[in-house]
Amino acid sequence: MAEVHGKKTVIKVATKDISPYCKTSSYEGSADVHDITGYGKDAKVKAGGLIDGKFTCGGTYDNTASTGPRAALKPLLGTTVAVIRMPEGTGTGKPQDAFSAVLSKYVETAPVDDMVSWSAEFEISDVVTTTTQA
Template sequence: MTEVHSKNTVILLDDNDLSPYLNDSDWTRSPESHKLTAYGDNNNRYKGGLGDGSTDLSGKYDNTAVTGPRAVIEPLIGTNVELVYRPEGTGTGLPERTVEVLVGEYKETHPVADYVMWTLKLTHSGDVTTTTQT
């Protein structure tokens, strides 16, 4: 097994590369669960349902007027766009996940003794396509 360093992660939101501004991201997939416990059972019984997922991004604020995170993200809030997630970076044969996302809460934090930071919540909408890059 080979370790993969997170520093190579690449994330594109609506064809905009947010990677230079990111310092953390997560990819979550989870199924709905349906309780099927019946009389006589001593423990709960479950079956999986529809899949669900989300991605949270966070990073350093950059006031670049056209390409910075605020300039890219704020116009997308409340819309559905494409998310491309490359956990091992960009390159032939490396994995890539693509999914439509609802762009949700964008938040900036302004600590008195530190840099301005931001977070973004994305909700997956529909099927995830997993491929290898060519």
């Protein structure tokens, strides 16, 4: 088993590489589950349905005017954007997830005793395409 360090993760939103500003990211896949139990059964019978998902990321705020998280993400709030996620970094044979997602939330947090931070939440729209980088 080979472990992979999270520091190699690459995240691109609407073609902008926001990886240098991220400290954390999370992909969550889910699916609808339907109860199709009929009369006479002693236990529930279930069937899978539509696939869904969420993606979140966040990190330390950086005021880099054209590429920082505020400049790259805040204007996209409420729009559908292309997201590319490379959990093992870039390189031949490494996995890559590509999907469209609506940026549903962008948050900036400014505590009095710490650095300003940011976070973003995306609702995935349609299928996630998983490929191997060439």
